[in-house]
Amino acid sequence: MSAARRMNGALLSIEGLRVGFRNASGGVIEAVRGVDFAVAAGEAVGVVGESGSGKSLTMLAVMRLLGAPARTTGGRVMFDGQDLLDVDEARMRAIRGRDIAMVFQDPQSSLNPALTIGRQITDVVRAHRRVSAGEARRIAGESLERVGVREAGKRLDAYPHEFSGGMRQRALIAMAIACRPRLLIADEPTTALDVTVQAQIVDLIAELRRDLGIAVLFISHNLQLVAEIVDRVVVMYGGKVVEDGPVEAIELSPRHPYTGLLQACVPSLTAPVGPLVAIEGAPPRLGRMPQGCPFSPRCPRVVARCELEMPALLTEGERRFACWRPL
Amino acid sequence: MTRFSHALRGIGWTGWLGGAIVVLMLAAAIFAPLIAPFDPVALSIEDRLLPPDVAHWLGTDQAGRDVLSRVIYGARASLAVGIGAVVIGALIGVSAGLFAAYKGGLGDQLVMRIVDGVASIPLLVWAIAIVGIFGVGPVRVGPLLLPNEVKIVLLVGVLFSPVFARVTYAVASRIVGADYVRARYLQGAGHWEIVAGDILPNCLSPIIVQATLLVAIGIVVEASVSFVGLGVQPPQASWGSMLSDARNAIYSGEWWLPVFPGLAISITVIGFNLLGDAVRDLFDPRSETRTLVA
Amino acid sequence: MLRLIAGRIVSSIGTLLFVGFALFALTRSGPGSPARIVLGADATAEQIAQFEQANGLDRPFVAQYGSWLSDILHGDFGRSFVTGRDVAVEIFNSLPVTLSIVLFAFAIAVGFGVGIGILAALRPGGVFDRVSRFASVVGLSIPAFWLGIVLIRFIAVDLRWLPPGGYVPLSAGLSAHLKTILMPAVSLAIYYVAVLARMTQASLQETLRGDYVRTARAMGLSSRQVVLYALVNALPPVINLAALSFGYMFGWALIIEQVFNVPGLSRALLNAISQRDFLLLQGIVFLFTVIFVVANLAADLVNRVLDPRQRVAA
Numbered sequence: 001m002s003a004a005r006r007m008n009g010a011l012l013s014i015e016g017l018r019v020g021f022r023n024a025s026g027g028v029i030e031a032v033r034g035v036d037f038a039v040a041a042g043e044a045v046g047v048v049g050e051s052g053s054g055k056s057l058t059m060l061a062v063m064r065l066l067g068a069p070a071r072t073t074g075g076r077v078m079f080d081g082q083d084l085l086d087v088d089e090a091r092m093r094a095i096r097g098r099d100i101a102m103v104f105q106d107p108q109s110s111l112n113p114a115l116t117i118g119r120q121i122t123d124v125v126r127a128h129r130r131v132s133a134g135e136a137r138r139i140a141g142e143s144l145e146r147v148g149v150r151e152a153g154k155r156l157d158a159y160p161h162e163f164s165g166g167m168r169q170r171a172l173i174a175m176a177i178a179c180r181p182r183l184l185i186a187d188e189p190t191t192a193l194d195v196t197v198q199a200q201i202v203d204l205i206a207e208l209r210r211d212l213g214i215a216v217l218f219i220s221h222n223l224q225l226v227a228e229i230v231d232r233v234v235v236m237y238g239g240k241v242v243e244d245g246p247v248e249a250i251e252l253s254p255r256h257p258y259t260g261l262l263q264a265c266v267p268s269l270t271a272p273v274g275p276l277v278a279i280e281g282a283p284p285r286l287g288r289m290p291q292g293c294p295f296s297p298r299c300p301r302v303v304a305r306c307e308l309e310m311p312a313l314l315t316e317g318e319r320r321f322a323c324w325r326p327l
Numbered sequence: 328m329t330r331f332s333h334a335l336r337g338i339g340w341t342g343w344l345g346g347a348i349v350v351l352m353l354a355a356a357i358f359a360p361l362i363a364p365f366d367p368v369a370l371s372i373e374d375r376l377l378p379p380d381v382a383h384w385l386g387t388d389q390a391g392r393d394v395l396s397r398v399i400y401g402a403r404a405s406l407a408v409g410i411g412a413v414v415i416g417a418l419i420g421v422s423a424g425l426f427a428a429y430k431g432g433l434g435d436q437l438v439m440r441i442v443d444g445v446a447s448i449p450l451l452v453w454a455i456a457i458v459g460i461f462g463v464g465p466v467r468v469g470p471l472l473l474p475n476e477v478k479i480v481l482l483v484g485v486l487f488s489p490v491f492a493r494v495t496y497a498v499a500s501r502i503v504g505a506d507y508v509r510a511r512y513l514q515g516a517g518h519w520e521i522v523a524g525d526i527l528p529n530c531l532s533p534i535i536v537q538a539t540l541l542v543a544i545g546i547v548v549e550a551s552v553s554f555v556g557l558g559v560q561p562p563q564a565s566w567g568s569m570l571s572d573a574r575n576a577i578y579s580g581e582w583w584l585p586v587f588p589g590l591a592i593s594i595t596v597i598g599f600n601l602l603g604d605a606v607r608d609l610f611d612p613r614s615e616t617r618t619l620v621a
Numbered sequence: 622m623l624r625l626i627a628g629r630i631v632s633s634i635g636t637l638l639f640v641g642f643a644l645f646a647l648t649r650s651g652p653g654s655p656a657r658i659v660l661g662a663d664a665t666a667e668q669i670a671q672f673e674q675a676n677g678l679d680r681p682f683v684a685q686y687g688s689w690l691s692d693i694l695h696g697d698f699g700r701s702f703v704t705g706r707d708v709a710v711e712i713f714n715s716l717p718v719t720l721s722i723v724l725f726a727f728a729i730a731v732g733f734g735v736g737i738g739i740l741a742a743l744r745p746g747g748v749f750d751r752v753s754r755f756a757s758v759v760g761l762s763i764p765a766f767w768l769g770i771v772l773i774r775f776i777a778v779d780l781r782w783l784p785p786g787g788y789v790p791l792s793a794g795l796s797a798h799l800k801t802i803l804m805p806a807v808s809l810a811i812y813y814v815a816v817l818a819r820m821t822q823a824s825l826q827e828t829l830r831g832d833y834v835r836t837a838r839a840m841g842l843s844s845r846q847v848v849l850y851a852l853v854n855a856l857p858p859v860i861n862l863a864a865l866s867f868g869y870m871f872g873w874a875l876i877i878e879q880v881f882n883v884p885g886l887s888r889a890l891l892n893a894i895s896q897r898d899f900l901l902l903q904g905i906v907f908l909f910t911v912i913f914v915v916a917n918l919a920a921d922l923v924n925r926v927l928d929p930r931q932r933v934a935a
Contacts, residue, residue, distance in 0.1 A: 063839055065835060065838055065839060093841050093842075093843065094841060095841070096838065096839055096840060096841035097839070097840035097841030097842070098841055101839065101840060102839040103836075103839075104832060104835065104836060104839075106832060109831065109832035109833065110832045110833055110835070110836045111833055111836065112833040112836075112837070112850050112853070112854070113833070113854065113928070113929070113930060114853040114854050114927060114928060114929065115850070115853065116929075123837075123840075123842060123846060124840040124841070124842065127840065127841050127842050127843060127846065128841060159929040159930070161929065161930045172836065175836070175840055176840070341758075440635075441639075443636060444636050444639040444640055444643075445640075447636050447637075447640060447910070447913060447914050447917065448640055448643075448910060448913070449868050449869055449871065449872050449909050449910060449912075449913040450869065450872060451869070451872025451873060451875065451876070452871060452872040452875065452905075452906055452909045452910070453644075453906060453910075454872075455872075455875060455890065455894075456648075456890065456894070456902055456905070456906045457647050457648075459890075459891075459893075459894030459902070460647070460648050460651040460894065460897070460899070460902060461651045461652065462651070462652055543761070543762070547764050550764055550766075551764065551766065551873070551876045554766055554876060554879070555875070555876060555879055555891065557894070570766065570767060570770065573770070574770065574880070577770055577773050577774050577778060577785075578778060578785075582774070585767070585770045585771070585774070589763075589764070589767035589770070589771070592762075592764050592767065593759075593762045593763050593764070593767070594762075596761065596762040596764075597758060597759070597761075597762040600758060600761055600762060601758065618816070618819065618820050618823075618858075618862060620813075620816050620862060620865050620866055620869060621869055
């Protein structure tokens, strides 16, 4: 399948998206600098990058949830044949939660502490479907059961503080899938959780995708974690997509040096024990973006051209990468 | 970034205004005899109820006294009571808060329960009732004959103290438990060294903010108590008693009598509130301070 | 939950015992014993001893306090040594007047304060935000009694819309009643409108930034629902402040009643002071203190119900 065809059959297609912050002198500092990628119906895509790579901002921009001073400065977000950046707020509200749902990093603070879990799920159901209170509660219970909460009917009356961290994330996912959206955006859904619980949540998301056919956009800084459940990985750096391709290809033969280093960062259980690898330096600061490739200051393979000229995102079969000296 | 620098400039502007008002009022209070054009208590029958003119900028009252001079002298009573009560309250409250946070255990419980008790006293009702029951006469302390205001200062000071005790306690108990304070002990630092060197400096900014805002409340309390005749005694000038005297003027139309002392109170209170808010925004971004109400 | 409420009530009673004792001790340590005040300066020692024995004033101090308190629990505030009148009757004759002004002012303060605060928080930089900022600085700085004087001048004297003072009870008709308490209530309320608007705005602005609000938006809840989500979490400090305000209002009502010449508890208290009527004074001040403590207790309990974490927390 060529990139072009995939874009055509895409459920969500992000095209040239730009997000910027307005600075003191009235100028705009761009944090997301022309991002393109697409998600097909039922597909699971991982978006990987360090903090500051623009991955979360991209997702918030898709959901139109950017808060001041950040705002979308360009591009399109095509969903169902319409540009989400163009629809009115009422329409967008109807899409959020019903067609595209999003869960966030910290389940502790992402649930309303003053309301029961059941109330929070039923509110989502009733925001999108004209059902009675009883029916909404039944759907909420079903949803909670679906995400693996035992005795879900009873737990509807529990408050968030009565749930463990993993349970809270499950409850948030239950809210997200209550209206059976076609796309679930999970923004670092496991980062705030215990390692043992992380795997359960990842499995749960994989299971929901398989059983309900929900497309998943899984945002993470951890390439290995994402690789377990996604079909395709998008690697972001410095507000740009630097590599994009099927997960096996990315894992086996990363083309962008950054992807390669990301993979080397996490110690492998199967490979012989060697020194831990860390990527030297820090991600570029906002407003201090290098002129050329954003990774050039840290790149072990850097050549003069990298610092002067931004490489274009080239398509090679099913994958794309932006590098002058690919691996 | 634009917003931030704007906010900073905004703070600056109102903060400066508040500071200027406070300095101006303090100067008026301290240098009243030098500034006031007339004797604030000198009666003059032929000058009664003169509207503002070149000689009497703010007019004269029923007894022919110069309103401007009385407003200037009135600043003394207001600020003395407001600041005096805050100083007393801070002394009591900060000591109590430090003691409780530092001691912990039973002493902590006891002191903070007393603080809760004092905090559940409605300020103005007690101020009026207790000053009333002790009478408005001067207080004799040894050879000194102190004016009635001393009672108000002491009482209001005690009732202000929970604010200081709580804010000090909150900050101090956090610091007492901090690792770096334990480390200082292990290095052999003494108790006083820790209290004065580590704990107090950290409590200082919320204390200053609360103190500034409380002065504003103290000023209004003084005016209110004087308004019902239980504060500053005639013929001495106080903004509250001037307003009380001006009540008949509501009907007869000598507008300058109620307007100027009222404006004096409001402007002073605005000054302290603006200054307090600015200090809070500047020094206490985490906002240890509480919203005050009286 | 029940145990928690009970605990909170017990501690409030403890506070009242402690504060009541302070009040009792302070009033008794004022100059002049009740006997001297009633019998006059030239009473003989014998007469005084007789009076004190008859009124139980020779008993130990704590015992006197105990019986005063237990009598109050039975609705008996004692009989004034000075006027010979029943203190409870005296208090409850003027209480409705004060209560009606305070309740009206409280309604204004909560309605406008919370309302302005919410509108200001929803649109930072908008009209209400600016109004709220300005009004909170000004409202905090205008003493109620001065505002009362100004209102009398403009509304009553110049415009003749409302009577300049006095009081008409509710039993004499609602509109006549409201006409007499409108200006006192507004004068009393302005400060608290400012305080509550400030607190509501600050609190709601903070909760609106909460992650759960972002979640609610990400799930497509309506703006009204989203605001509601933030509001349930923003309310507790506002409720606490409202309760404090309610308690404090009674104090300022005393001053306001003087300005508007309203025959409420202010008159009774000032009479008690000028006649050195200890029992009446103690009764009034204690009543106000009870109201203050109970209002705060009520706020605390409401907050416990609102905040599920406190319902279980010990």
